[in-house]
Amino acid sequence: MRYSGFKVIKEALTGHKGWLPAWRDPEPKAHYDIVIIGGGGHGLATAHYLASVYGQHRVAVIEKGWIGGGNVGRNTTIIRSNYLLDGNEPFYEFSLKLWEGLEQDLNYNAMVSQRGIMNLIHSDAQRDAFVRRGNAMILNGADAELLSEAQIRQEYPFLNFDDARFPIKGGLAQRRGGTVRHDAVAWGYARAADSRGVDIIQNCEVTGFRVENGKCLGVETSRGFIGAGRVGCAVAGNSSRLMAKAGMGLPIESHVLQAFVSEGLKPVLPGVITFGAGHFYVSQSDKGGLVFGGDIDGYNSYAQRGNLPVVEDVCEGGMAIMPMIGRARLLRMWGGIMDMSMDGSPIIDRTHIDGLYFNGGWCYGGFKATPASGHAFAHLLARDEPHETATAYRFDRFRTGHMIDEKGMGNQPNLH
Ligand SMILES: Cc1cc2nc3c(=O)[nH]c(=O)nc-3n(C[C@H](O)[C@H](O)[C@H](O)COP(=O)(O)OP(=O)(O)OC[C@H]3O[C@@H](n4cnc5c(N)ncnc54)[C@H](O)[C@@H]3O)c2cc1C
Numbered sequence: 001m002r003y004s005g006f007k008v009i010k011e012a013l014t015g016h017k018g019w020l021p022a023w024r025d026p027e028p029k030a031h032y033d034i035v036i037i038g039g040g041g042h043g044l045a046t047a048h049y050l051a052s053v054y055g056q057h058r059v060a061v062i063e064k065g066w067i068g069g070g071n072v073g074r075n076t077t078i079i080r081s082n083y084l085l086d087g088n089e090p091f092y093e094f095s096l097k098l099w100e101g102l103e104q105d106l107n108y109n110a111m112v113s114q115r116g117i118m119n120l121i122h123s124d125a126q127r128d129a130f131v132r133r134g135n136a137m138i139l140n141g142a143d144a145e146l147l148s149e150a151q152i153r154q155e156y157p158f159l160n161f162d163d164a165r166f167p168i169k170g171g172l173a174q175r176r177g178g179t180v181r182h183d184a185v186a187w188g189y190a191r192a193a194d195s196r197g198v199d200i201i202q203n204c205e206v207t208g209f210r211v212e213n214g215k216c217l218g219v220e221t222s223r224g225f226i227g228a229g230r231v232g233c234a235v236a237g238n239s240s241r242l243m244a245k246a247g248m249g250l251p252i253e254s255h256v257l258q259a260f261v262s263e264g265l266k267p268v269l270p271g272v273i274t275f276g277a278g279h280f281y282v283s284q285s286d287k288g289g290l291v292f293g294g295d296i297d298g299y300n301s302y303a304q305r306g307n308l309p310v311v312e313d314v315c316e317g318g319m320a321i322m323p324m325i326g327r328a329r330l331l332r333m334w335g336g337i338m339d340m341s342m343d344g345s346p347i348i349d350r351t352h353i354d355g356l357y358f359n360g361g362w363c364y365g366g367f368k369a370t371p372a373s374g375h376a377f378a379h380l381l382a383r384d385e386p387h388e389t390a391t392a393y394r395f396d397r398f399r400t401g402h403m404i405d406e407k408g409m410g411n412q413p414n415l416h
Contacts, residue, residue, distance in 0.1 A: 003107055022187060023067075023194035028201050031227035032060045034381055035219055037206045037242065038235035039063025041072035041182075041367065042359055044189035044200075045374020046234060046381070048106070051196035053375070054382035059198045060228075061190075062221060064205035068186040071236050071366065074304070074336035076259050076293045078272050078281065079368040080117045080177035081142045084133045087392030087404035088345060089140040094389045095372030096142070096176060102371060108188030110180050111286065116271035117177035118147075118156070120321065121170040126276055130172040137174070145173040158268065159322055166277035166320060177272060179283050179291075185370060209246045209356065216246075216355040232357045232381050234373075237302070237337025239360035246353060250360070251342040251398045253413050256297040256335040257364050258306035260314060262328040264288030273321070280317025282325075290328060292318060296338060296364065298414050306335040338364050340413030345404035348376050348386065348393040357381055358395075363416055 001007075001020050011018055034050060036043045039061045050056040079099055081092035103110055121127045127146075134144035152171050153161060161168055190200055201223075208220040209231065218227035235242050237254050269284040282292035294314035297306050311333065318325040341347065341361030346369065348359050359377045362369060376387035386393070392404055409415035 003109075022191040023200050026199045026201065028060065028204065028221070028223055028226050029199065031218070032199070033058040033229045034232065035059075035226055035228035035230075036061045036232045036234060037219065038070070038233065039067045039186070039190070039200060039202065040070040040234065040236055041185050041189065041370035042236070042362070042373045042377065043234040044186055044193060045370050046232060046359070046377040047193040047198045047200075048189045048196075049375045049378035050382060051193055051198055054378055056382055057197040059193075060226065061193070061198060061200045062204050062206055062219065062226070063200070063202045064222075066202050067190050067200065068183040071336040071338070072186045072370070073183040074259060074334055075182050075367040076281065076283070076291050077179040077182045077367065078117065078177070078283065079180055080174050080272075081368070082117065082119065082133065082137055082144065082172070082174045082177065083406060084136050085404055085406050088406055089136060089142065091372050091376070091389040092369065093140055093142045094375070095369050098371030098375065099180065100176075102188070106188040106192045108184065108191060110184040110188050112178070112180045114176050114178040115283070116173060116175045117274070118152070118271060119172045119274045120152070120168050120276045121172065122166040122168060122277040124169070127170060134172050143174055143176050145175065147171045147173055155270065156273065158324060160320070164320065168321070179272065182367060189374070206242065207245070209353075211246065211353055214354055216353050228355075230355050230357065230381055232359060232377060234359040234377065236339050236360060236362060236366065239339045239358075241302070243358065246351065246356060248351060252361050253300050253340045254302055255299070255338045255340050255413060256301045256303060256306050257293065257338045258297065258310055258314070258333055258335045259291065259293045260311075260330055261285070261332045262290040262325075263331050265290065265328060275317050275321045278317040278320060280314060280321065282318060289331060290325065296340070296414060297335070302337055304335050304337060306333070338362075340416065342398060342411035342413065343403035343405045344407055344409070344413075344416030346373070346393050347395055348373065348380060348390045349395045350380070350384075351395075363413070
């Protein structure tokens with residue numbers, strides 16, 4: 001079924017009786033050409049591009065819970081491509097370009113909103129670093145704009161300029177950045193993949209891999225064995241637990257990251273704003289809630305809920321740049337499990353087991369990567385070679401020392 005304005009009007013006039021389920025609920029088949037583990041944004045996007053770009057239709061996505069229940073439906077919805085290093089920037093810019101055409105590609109309203117992202121500058125040294133980053137972005141075909149304090153005052157008059165502990169000296173803007181309704185991304189990819197024959201199997205947990213003579217033959221699941229020519233793992237925060245079943249230890253730790261939403265307010269924030277002297281980022285949803293977050297909780301955990309000291313820390317960050325946020329009541333908060341890699345950059349690669357592939361290490365930046373990650377993982381699964389934008393995302397960089405240390409923090413996930 002194609003969605004359109006005409007269809008919405010027709011259904012409104014005929015009692016909404018003509019809508020069909022957005023995707024089927026099939027029984028698992030005995031064998032697929034490709035099985036993807038994890039029905040998050042990355043797994044579903046992989047399935048969509050496998051079917052739509054690489055002509056692979058005998059594909060299943062195996063999800064232990066429900067579509068959109070993982071990080072894809074828990075993040076703060078920010079998309080951007082403001083990276084510094086060569087290994088990252090072309091990939092994230094590819095992703096941003098895919099976001100720009102996503103709704104037409106999927107025939108689904110994912111509420112892609114290029115309302116812009118503004119990284120605030122608080123010191124001369126930070127301005128130097130942001131100028132360098134902006135130049136790297138422009139060299140890679142992305143947009144970047146340096147703003148003076150006067151320009152920030154004009155665009156964001158509600159920020160604390162005059163008695164702030166960390167005065168605002170300017171900002172680095174990416175006007176094409178913004179927000180996307182996160183769970184609509186999962187639903188849109190699921191519907192598009194399903195319409196091309198992909199089986200989306202929910203409430204089915206992968207409990208192990210069947211490996212014989214160094215080759216992966218399929219997956220053991222809570223609903224029986226499912227054979228596969230190739231298996232792709234895209235389980236984000238559960239990566240270490242899943243890959244341990246294949247005998248692999250990963251350069252990844254799982255940490256909790258929390259998100260917060262205030263009560264609905266009249267439109268006040270024009271776009272995404274990030275605090276440069278602490279860790280705080282905020283945007284306003286179309287329903288009016290201020291959506292914000294900060295640091296990871298700082299200890300390893302698989303719990304999807306966070307701790308109170310970080311709640312306080314994040315709220316202090318908000319108060320530091322816009323004291324008026326203290327008048328808003330906090331409505332909701334939750335946590336997600338982050339797959340924090342040791343250099344803060346992801347992995348999209350083969351494993352040492354023939355036919356077993358891995359996608360993970362997204363830290364807290366994987367939502368914006370969803371389209372490019374799906375595209376690149378589909379390319380790897382279909383052609384057995386890395387996509388041109390993802391050649392640096394290899395496992396062996398941790399052995400050879402070719403880390404993609406975007407933040408220059410070394411192997412400390414709590415600092416990425
Ligand atoms: C609070 C928060 C804020 C964030 N903010 C941003 C942001 O603003 N911008 C940004 O770019 N990124 C952000 N992120 C990060 C981003 O959400 C993640 O990096 C990204 O969603 C991870 O990929 P995914 O969507 O595939 O993960 P998920 O949606 O978590 O998908 C993985 C799926 O695998 C399933 N699974 C796990 N184990 C198994 C198994 N054994 N068998 C079958 N299925 C299994 C899980 O149930 C889950 O559904 C944020 C994350 C959080 C938690």
